[in-house]
Amino acid sequence: MEFNKISANILEAIVAVVGESYVLTSHESLEKYSHDETEDLVYYPEVVARPQTPEEVSALLKICNENLIPVTPRGAGTGLSGGALPVRGGLLITMERFNKVLEIDEQNLQATVEPGVVTEEFMNEVAAKGLLYPVDPASKGSCFIGGNVSHGSGGPRVVKYGTIREYVLNLQVVLTSGEIIWTGANTLKYASGYNLTQLMIGSEGTLGIVTKIVVKLIPAPTxxxxxxxxxxxxxxxxxxxxxxxxxxxxxxxxxxxxxxxxxxxxxxxxxxxxxxxxxxxxxxxxxxxxxxxxxxxxxxxxxxxxxxxxxxxxxxxxxxxxxxxxxxxxxxxxVSVKSNSVYKEEDTVVPRAALPQLIKGIKETGAKYGFESVCYGHAGDGNLHVNIIKANMSDSDWNNKLKFGIREIFELTVSLGGTLSGEHGIGLVQKDFMPIKYSDVHFALWKGIKQVFDPKGILNPGKIFS
Amino acid sequence: MEFNKISANILEAIVAVVGESYVLTSHESLEKYSHDETEDLVYYPEVVARPQTPEEVSALLKICNENLIPVTPRGAGTGLSGGALPVRGGLLITMERFNKVLEIDEQNLQATVEPGVVTEEFMNEVAAKGLLYPVDPASKGSCFIGGNVSHGSGGPRVVKYGTIREYVLNLQVVLTSGEIIWTGANTLKYASGYNLTQLMIGSEGTLGIVTKIVVKLIPAPTxxxxxxxxxxxxxxxxxxxxxxxxxxxxxxxxxxxxxxxxxxxxxxxxxxxxxxxxxxxxxxxxxxxxxxxxxxxxxxxxxxxxxxxxxxxxxxxxxxxxxxxxxxxxxxxxVSVKSNSVYKEEDTVVPRAALPQLIKGIKETGAKYGFESVCYGHAGDGNLHVNIIKANMSDSDWNNKLKFGIREIFELTVSLGGTLSGEHGIGLVQKDFMPIKYSDVHFALWKGIKQVFDPKGILNPGKIFS
Known part of the structure; x- marks a missing residue:
C-alpha cells in the first residue's frame, strides 16, 4: 500500500479537529508513542492526535482516509505484540482522553466505559458497588480497557470467568468512512445478524476505532x-x-x-x-x-x-x-524478567492437558538453539507466556538464529492443538509465524473482512497479516 | 440473484457425490424438508441431499457454486425464524447423517461433535461422565447442536452458564468454494486473527456449512x-x-x-x-x-x-x-400454545430491568391491534418470547394489519436498548424488521462479509437480509 505523508495542509486539518494543544509533532513529544512493551522496537509516528469524542475520531479518520494517511490507534501502550507501533508512520490516535466511566447501571448489571479507562480503575469502581468485572490482565494497573477489547484480553481469572469476549455486550465504533455505529445491543444475548461485536474484539485496531464499550458485570464473590x-x-x-x-x-x-x-x-x-x-x-x-x-x-x-x-x-x-x-x-x-535483559515474549496456548509436552518442548528447543527462557502464565487456560532472554546470546544468534527456534516452539504449539496467541495478539511480531497455523484460505477470508471495513487499508497497517 | 434450476446433469452430479439412496426428489419425500417450526410456512426444495462427510458437503457446494444453485443447509428443522426454509428452491443439504459424538476428551474437558447430533443426546453423553454441556434450548430433545451453533442458541441456563457462543472453541466449516477449514484452535483463548469461530456462530448457514464442532465442557453441578x-x-x-x-x-x-x-x-x-x-x-x-x-x-x-x-x-x-x-x-x-392456533413467535431481548416496560407495551400493542399474545421466556437474560395467536383475528387483519403491531413491539424493544432476536435468529420472518434497529452501514458491513465468504450468494439466500 502506498501511503502519503502528513503534509502541512493535512496537519492543519487535524489541528482543526482536536485543537492545537492536542496535536503533537515534536520528536521529543512523539517519543512516548514510538514504542510499547514489545521487545525494544521503536517506530515514530509523524503526528499524534489526542481526540476526546467519537466525532473527533470520525473527523480524523475521514481526513486520513481521503488522504491515504496510515492511522495507528493506541491504548496505554502496554501491548506485547507491537499492535500500537506506528510502523508506517502517519497519524497515531491515542485514546488517553477517552478516560471516563460513563455509567455503572446497577439495575441491569452493565457498565458503559470509554476505551482509555485504566482497567484496574474500572474494576475498582465496579467493586465499590459490590460487583465484579473480572478481566484483569497482569498489566491491569496500567493497561486500558480499550486495548483489552482490541486484543481479546484475558488474565488470571479467565479460567473461571472467561475472557473479555464474554463480557463485552456492545461497542461504539468509528469506521474509516467516518461512520459511527454501535455494533450490537446492550443485551446478554444476540442473534440478530453477523456478530460485529465479536468480530471487533481481538481485531487489534485494524477494523475500526472503539469509542465506547458496554460490558456485563456480575455479583462479586465475597x-x-x-x-x-x-x-x-x-x-x-x-x-x-x-x-x-x-x-x-x-x-x-x-x-x-x-x-x-x-x-x-x-x-x-x-x-x-x-x-x-x-x-x-x-x-x-x-x-x-x-x-x-x-x-x-x-x-x-x-x-x-x-x-x-x-x-x-x-x-x-x-x-x-x-x-x-x-x-x-x-x-x-x-516486568522483573524483562528488566534483566533484552527479551522476546511469545504467548502460546494449547489444550490444557498438553501443557507438560509444551513446556518440555520449549526447554528442549532452548537447549538446541542456545537460548534461555522463563515461562509463566495462565496454566488453567493452557496459556503459557514464554519469555526468551537474550542474556549471553550473541547479537548475531539473537537476530538471525533465534527466529528458527521460535518457529519450532510455535510448530510444537500448533501440533499440540494450540495457536500462536491466547491473549497478546499477533500484532507486528507474530505475523510471520501465522502461516504455521493458518492457510491461504484463512488469510483470504481475513483480508476480505479487512477490505470490507477499511477498503483503503489505512487502519493499523502491517498488523496481523501483511 | 438469478439462480439456475437443478438440471438432470446437475442431479446426476449430486447423486455421484452422495449416492442415489441419499438423494430425495419426490414431492412426498421433500415434504418433510419444506417446513420448519416457523408459523405455517412451506417452501419446497428441488432436491434434498443427505451427505455424511465434510468431503461430500464440499463436493456438493462446488457443484452448486459452479452452477448457481441455491443451497439451504438444514439441521433438525426446529427453527422459529425460517432459517431452514428453502425459499429459493434449489438443493437442501440436511445434516442428519452427521450424527456422531466423535470424542469426549476428559483430559481437556472438550468434546468434538458432528452438527446433526441431537442436543439432549449430547448433553446426556457428557453428563454420564460427570460433565456439563449447559446449552439446552427448550427444543433440546429434537434440535441439532449444529442448528444451535447457527443461531447462537441459548436456553434456560444461559443466565448462569452463557450461550453456545461461550462453549464453541473451534468449528470445521465447508466454504462455498469447497475449501474445508478449521476456524480456530481447540483452545480456551484465542487472539490470533479475526475470530472466524465467533463470526460463524449465529450466521444462520449463510457463510459456510459447519461439519464439526469442538465445545468446552465444565464440571457438572451436583x-x-x-x-x-x-x-x-x-x-x-x-x-x-x-x-x-x-x-x-x-x-x-x-x-x-x-x-x-x-x-x-x-x-x-x-x-x-x-x-x-x-x-x-x-x-x-x-x-x-x-x-x-x-x-x-x-x-x-x-x-x-x-x-x-x-x-x-x-x-x-x-x-x-x-x-x-x-x-x-x-x-x-x-408446543402447547402453538397447537391451539396459527401463531407467530417473536423473540425480543432487552436489558433485563426493562422487562416490565416491555411486557406492558406488548399487551398494550395487542389491545390496540386486536391480537392475543402469550409471553414466556428467559427472563434472567431479558429474553421474552412473544407468541402471537391468531385465535379469532380475521384472515385480513392477520395478513395485513398484524405486521404493524409486530413492528411496534420491535420498535419498543429497540427503544428499551434491546434487539430483534436473542436466540431464534432473523432468518426469513424477521428480516423486514431489521431496519428498525440497524442502519445502512450495518447492512453494508454484513453484505460485505457475506460477499467474502460466498461471492455468488448461493448459501441460504434470502435470510437475515435481502
Whole structure:
C-alpha cells in the first residue's frame, strides 16, 4: 500500500479537529508513542492526535482516509505484540482522553466505559458497588480497557470467568468512512445478524476505532483462598493442572510460574519468599465464592490432587497481606524478567492437558538453539507466556538464529492443538509465524473482512497479516 | 440473484457425490424438508441431499457454486425464524447423517461433535461422565447442536452458564468454494486473527456449512433447587427478575411464564398443577451448585427478594419428579400454545430491568391491534418470547394489519436498548424488521462479509437480509 505523508495542509486539518494543544509533532513529544512493551522496537509516528469524542475520531479518520494517511490507534501502550507501533508512520490516535466511566447501571448489571479507562480503575469502581468485572490482565494497573477489547484480553481469572469476549455486550465504533455505529445491543444475548461485536474484539485496531464499550458485570464473590504449590519439575506442575478440573473444581485462578521467574522477582522486587532447593515450578491457585465451607472443601480436593503429582509443599496464604504478596510475585514477574535483559515474549496456548509436552518442548528447543527462557502464565487456560532472554546470546544468534527456534516452539504449539496467541495478539511480531497455523484460505477470508471495513487499508497497517 | 434450476446433469452430479439412496426428489419425500417450526410456512426444495462427510458437503457446494444453485443447509428443522426454509428452491443439504459424538476428551474437558447430533443426546453423553454441556434450548430433545451453533442458541441456563457462543472453541466449516477449514484452535483463548469461530456462530448457514464442532465442557453441578413463584401481575414478576441479581444471586435458570401459557399447557398436556385465581404470571427459578447450604441460602435470599415484589406464593419442588414436572410445564409451553392456533413467535431481548416496560407495551400493542399474545421466556437474560395467536383475528387483519403491531413491539424493544432476536435468529420472518434497529452501514458491513465468504450468494439466500 502506498501511503502519503502528513503534509502541512493535512496537519492543519487535524489541528482543526482536536485543537492545537492536542496535536503533537515534536520528536521529543512523539517519543512516548514510538514504542510499547514489545521487545525494544521503536517506530515514530509523524503526528499524534489526542481526540476526546467519537466525532473527533470520525473527523480524523475521514481526513486520513481521503488522504491515504496510515492511522495507528493506541491504548496505554502496554501491548506485547507491537499492535500500537506506528510502523508506517502517519497519524497515531491515542485514546488517553477517552478516560471516563460513563455509567455503572446497577439495575441491569452493565457498565458503559470509554476505551482509555485504566482497567484496574474500572474494576475498582465496579467493586465499590459490590460487583465484579473480572478481566484483569497482569498489566491491569496500567493497561486500558480499550486495548483489552482490541486484543481479546484475558488474565488470571479467565479460567473461571472467561475472557473479555464474554463480557463485552456492545461497542461504539468509528469506521474509516467516518461512520459511527454501535455494533450490537446492550443485551446478554444476540442473534440478530453477523456478530460485529465479536468480530471487533481481538481485531487489534485494524477494523475500526472503539469509542465506547458496554460490558456485563456480575455479583462479586465475597471470599477467596490462595495457595502456592511447589513442584520438583515443570512437567509435574503442568500435569497437575488438568487433573484439578477433572476433580470437579474450577479455580478462580490457576497460574504457573517457573523457578527462574521467582528468582528474578526476588532480585528485582525484594519480595519475601523462601525459595527452597530442588523446586523448579509453582502453581498459584485461587478459589473464590460466597461460602467458607465450599472454599475449604475445594481447597482440600485440590490438595489431594496436588499430592498425586509429586507436589512438595503447599503454602496457604493466611492473611490478605500474604495473598497480596503472592499475587505481586506473579504480577510483577513479566516486568522483573524483562528488566534483566533484552527479551522476546511469545504467548502460546494449547489444550490444557498438553501443557507438560509444551513446556518440555520449549526447554528442549532452548537447549538446541542456545537460548534461555522463563515461562509463566495462565496454566488453567493452557496459556503459557514464554519469555526468551537474550542474556549471553550473541547479537548475531539473537537476530538471525533465534527466529528458527521460535518457529519450532510455535510448530510444537500448533501440533499440540494450540495457536500462536491466547491473549497478546499477533500484532507486528507474530505475523510471520501465522502461516504455521493458518492457510491461504484463512488469510483470504481475513483480508476480505479487512477490505470490507477499511477498503483503503489505512487502519493499523502491517498488523496481523501483511 | 438469478439462480439456475437443478438440471438432470446437475442431479446426476449430486447423486455421484452422495449416492442415489441419499438423494430425495419426490414431492412426498421433500415434504418433510419444506417446513420448519416457523408459523405455517412451506417452501419446497428441488432436491434434498443427505451427505455424511465434510468431503461430500464440499463436493456438493462446488457443484452448486459452479452452477448457481441455491443451497439451504438444514439441521433438525426446529427453527422459529425460517432459517431452514428453502425459499429459493434449489438443493437442501440436511445434516442428519452427521450424527456422531466423535470424542469426549476428559483430559481437556472438550468434546468434538458432528452438527446433526441431537442436543439432549449430547448433553446426556457428557453428563454420564460427570460433565456439563449447559446449552439446552427448550427444543433440546429434537434440535441439532449444529442448528444451535447457527443461531447462537441459548436456553434456560444461559443466565448462569452463557450461550453456545461461550462453549464453541473451534468449528470445521465447508466454504462455498469447497475449501474445508478449521476456524480456530481447540483452545480456551484465542487472539490470533479475526475470530472466524465467533463470526460463524449465529450466521444462520449463510457463510459456510459447519461439519464439526469442538465445545468446552465444565464440571457438572451436583445439586439444585427449583421454585415456582406466582405473581398477581406480569409487571410484578418481571420487576423481581433484576432484583434477584442485585441481591448477589446468579440463578441457573430464571424463566417467566404468563398465566395463559400455563393454562394451555394444562389443557394440552394434562400436567397436574393447581392454578390459583388472581395469579397472572410465574417465575420458575433454579439454583444449582455443589453444596446444599449454599443453595439453601441462595433460595432464602431469593425468597426475600420475591416478597418485595408482591409474590403471592412460592412452591419449592420437593422431589426430582416434581422438578421434572415443573420443567415440563415450561418446556412444553411453546408446543402447547402453538397447537391451539396459527401463531407467530417473536423473540425480543432487552436489558433485563426493562422487562416490565416491555411486557406492558406488548399487551398494550395487542389491545390496540386486536391480537392475543402469550409471553414466556428467559427472563434472567431479558429474553421474552412473544407468541402471537391468531385465535379469532380475521384472515385480513392477520395478513395485513398484524405486521404493524409486530413492528411496534420491535420498535419498543429497540427503544428499551434491546434487539430483534436473542436466540431464534432473523432468518426469513424477521428480516423486514431489521431496519428498525440497524442502519445502512450495518447492512453494508454484513453484505460485505457475506460477499467474502460466498461471492455468488448461493448459501441460504434470502435470510437475515435481502
Amino acid at each position: 471470599l477467596d483462598a490462595l495457595m502456592l504449590a511447589s513442584f520438583p519439575t515443570n512437567e509435574a506442575a503442568c500435569a497437575a493442572v488438568s487433573a484439578i478440573f477433572r476433580a470437579g473444581i474450577i479455580p478462580s485462578a490457576l497460574e504457573f510460574m517457573e523457578r527462574k521467574g521467582v528468582e528474578w522477582v526476588k532480585q528485582h522486587d525484594d519480595i519475601a519468599f523462601d525459595l527452597q532447593d530442588a523446586i523448579e515450578a509453582f502453581l498459584l491457585i485461587e478459589v473464590d465464592g460466597t461460602n467458607q465451607d465450599v472454599i475449604f472443601t475445594d481447597c482440600e480436593k485440590i490438595n489431594a490432587v496436588l499430592e498425586e503429582f509429586d507436589c512438595r509443599d503447599v503454602l496457604f496464604a493466611d492473611s490478605a497481606a500474604q495473598k497480596e504478596e503472592l499475587w505481586r510475585l506473579r504480577r510483577t514477574m513479566a | 445439586l439444585d433447587a427449583l421454585m415456582l413463584a406466582s405473581f398477581p401481575t406480569n409487571e410484578a414478576a418481571c420487576a423481581a427478575v433484576s432484583a434477584i441479581f442485585r441481591a448477589g444471586i446468579i440463578p441457573s435458570a430464571l424463566e417467566f411464564m404468563e398465566r395463559k401459557g400455563v393454562e394451555w399447557v394444562k389443557q394440552h398436556d394434562d400436567i397436574a398443577f393447581d392454578l390459583q385465581d388472581a395469579i397472572e404470571a410465574f417465575l420458575l427459578i433454579e439454583v444449582d451448585g455443589t453444596n446444599q447450604d449454599v443453595i439453601f441460602t441462595d433460595c432464602e435470599k431469593i425468597n426475600a427478594v420475591l416478597e418485595e415484589f408482591d409474590c403471592r406464593d412460592v412452591l419449592f419442588a420437593d422431589s426430582a419428579a416434581q422438578k421434572e414436572e415443573l420443567w415440563r410445564l415450561r418446556r412444553t409451553m411453546a
